[in-house]
Amino acid sequence: MPDDCDEHDPDDLVGHLPVLPAEVIELLDPKPGQLLLDCTAGRGGHGALLIPLLGPGGRYIGLDMDPGNVAYSQERLGPIAEASGVELEIVHANFREAKWVLERRGIAGVDGVLADLGFASNQVDDPARGLSFREDGPLDMRMDTGSTITAERLVNTLPEGELADLIYEFGEERLSRRIARKIVEQRQREPITTTSGLAALVRRAYPRPPRSSAPARSKGSGKSRGRGKRIDPATRTFMALRIAVNDELGALDGLLADLPGLLKPGQLNAGGRAAIISFHSLEDRRVKRAFIGLGQGEGFTVLTRKPMTASEDEARQNPRSRSAKMRGIQRTG
Ligand SMILES: C[S@@+](CC[C@H](N)C(=O)[O-])C[C@H]1O[C@@H](n2cnc3c(N)ncnc32)[C@H](O)[C@@H]1O
16 A cells, blocks of 8 residues: 655645665666666655766766656756756656657667656645645646646546546445445535535445454555554455556556667676566556566566565654555666
C-alpha cells in the first residue's frame, strides 16, 4: 500500500524528500559526461543529487506529467546544472513516451534511467488535487492537470461492474462489490464530488469490527497495518481510483517494454543502468517480472537480487520511504 501519512514541513516549498538517496546513487553510479533520463523529475530531489555527479559535460533529461512539477524542478535544478556544467532539460511528458522524447532529440540511448513511481508529497498534500482524504477536496486525482479523466468522472459514470472490478484489481479490495453498489446507490441520489463524501461512503460499506476484537490482519480486511496500526477503509478504494485515473500501471508497462532500447550498453561496468522505485506490490511485481525476464536473456544483468529498501533512519525521517522498493538492471551488451 502507498504511504499516505507523509509528514513533512508544510512550509517547505520543495514539499518532497527523495527516497533512497544514497541507494539511487550507488545503483546508478553516475559518472561525469554521462546522459541520465529521470522519468519522474518531481520536485528535483534526486536530480539535485545526481546532476553534480554528471558534470562536467553530462546531460540530464527529466520528464514529468505534472506541469507544476515540471516548472518547479526546472527552476530548482537550473542553477545546480549550470554550476556543474551539465545540460538540463525538463520535459512535460508521460514516461510511457520516453522513447519518442529521446528520438525527437536524436538520442539513440542513455547511460542511466531512473523512475521513482507514484506521487510526490506536494501533490498528495494539496487538498485541491483530491489525492488524499485527510482533508476535504474535489475528487480529482489527476497527475496531469491537463488530462480530462478525473476520479469524479469515473465514480459517477462507470457501470457498477466495471467500478467493482477496478476497485478489486487496483486496490486489492475484497469488499469491492459492496463499495461499488454503495457508490451507485449514492450517485443515483446525487453525484459524488468530494474526497470526504467518497471516503465516508466507503467506510459505511465496511462492517464494524467487534469492540473487543484485536486488530485484524492487513490484506483485504482494510483494518490494520504494521504493528496493529489501522488503515482507513477508504485507503484501498482511493488507491485504486488514483491508479485508474492516471493509468499508472499502463504507463509502467509501457516504460518497461521500451526500457531495453532506452539504455546504451554499459562499458567497463559503467553506464547502461536503470533503477525503478515502486511503492506498492502491483508496481513492484511488474518491475520484478520484467527485470527477471531481461536478466534471463543475453546482455542484461539484474543488479538487485532483492529490492533495496529504506534504512531505519530514513524510514523514521521520511515515512513515505517505508514502502519504497528499488530494483536495478544493467545493459551489458
Ligand atoms: C515520487 S515523485 C518523484 C520525485 C522525485 N524523484 C524527487 O526526488 O523530487 C513522482 C513524480 O513523477 C510524476 N509521474 C508519475 N507518473 C508519471 C508518468 N507516468 N510519467 C511522467 N511523470 C510521472 C509525478 O507527477 C511526480 O511528480
